[in-house]
Amino acid sequence: MKSVYIILAIICAAKAQIPNLGFCPEYLPMPDFDMDKFLGKWYEAERYFQFSEVATRCVVTDYAKAPSGRIYVSNEVTNRLTGVKRVIDGSLELAGKAGEGKLNVKYTTTPLASDTALTVLDTDYDSYAVIWSCNGFGPLHAQSAWVMTRERLPPGTVLQRAYGVLDKFKISRTFFVKTDQEGCAIAASDINAANGIASTSTVVEASGTEQKNAPSAPKEEKSPEEAKEA
Numbered sequence: 001m002k003s004v005y006i007i008l009a010i011i012c013a014a015k016a017q018i019p020n021l022g023f024c025p026e027y028l029p030m031p032d033f034d035m036d037k038f039l040g041k042w043y044e045a046e047r048y049f050q051f052s053e054v055a056t057r058c059v060v061t062d063y064a065k066a067p068s069g070r071i072y073v074s075n076e077v078t079n080r081l082t083g084v085k086r087v088i089d090g091s092l093e094l095a096g097k098a099g100e101g102k103l104n105v106k107y108t109t110t111p112l113a114s115d116t117a118l119t120v121l122d123t124d125y126d127s128y129a130v131i132w133s134c135n136g137f138g139p140l141h142a143q144s145a146w147v148m149t150r151e152r153l154p155p156g157t158v159l160q161r162a163y164g165v166l167d168k169f170k171i172s173r174t175f176f177v178k179t180d181q182e183g184c185a186i187a188a189s190d191i192n193a194a195n196g197i198a199s200t201s202t203v204v205e206a207s208g209t210e211q212k213n214a215p216s217a218p219k220e221e222k223s224p225e226e227a228k229e230a
Helices: 002-015 156-168 188-194 209-213 224-229
Strands: 018-021 040-048 056-065 071-079 085-095 102-107 114-123 128-137 140-149 176-178
Touching: 040 156, 071 102, 114 156, 128 156, 140 156
Parallel strands: none
Antiparallel strands: 018 140, 040 056, 040 140, 040 176, 056 071, 071 085, 085 102, 102 114, 114 128, 128 140
């Protein structure tokens, strides 16, 4: 049993989760969840301790819907040691029953493509969201949790509302760490938003590879008469 737990700890470290004994808690996702209201930019305020994010800061996630209706996810992370910014892209599908806050995210730009099942426990869409995830390994499980906010530096009142959700579900805040959001560079999307320009998905559709690689259509040449008139 001890060796099994050690193996679990190694797996959890790789997946950046907190290991626990027992089965995954049965937390009910938020009912009447509205994905359209949830779209847009969310800043990571706090999260469960994660080995993969020890050197990260300025973490922000953007959910955008393409004209086809498909939802894309873009995670932007800055390395606090090198200052290098990395963007991890993926797509999202709603899971569970209709109206439930259950999301399946598939990341495509990590070294290995990965699938993540997320549960939105609660959100007011305008200021905070509490997201949770759990993977079971027999009688053992590993949890992840995030407090996301619409503002990069949210006021304490917003965080207190998110903490209330964690307390309601009896999710311990012992392993939570604050994400450094101080002095982060302003993204182009933030500048656009300040100027009233709505953000849209710029990710190429998965089925549009041919369209992406296709050469642009040649321009029609004007006749001499048309050129004179122009």
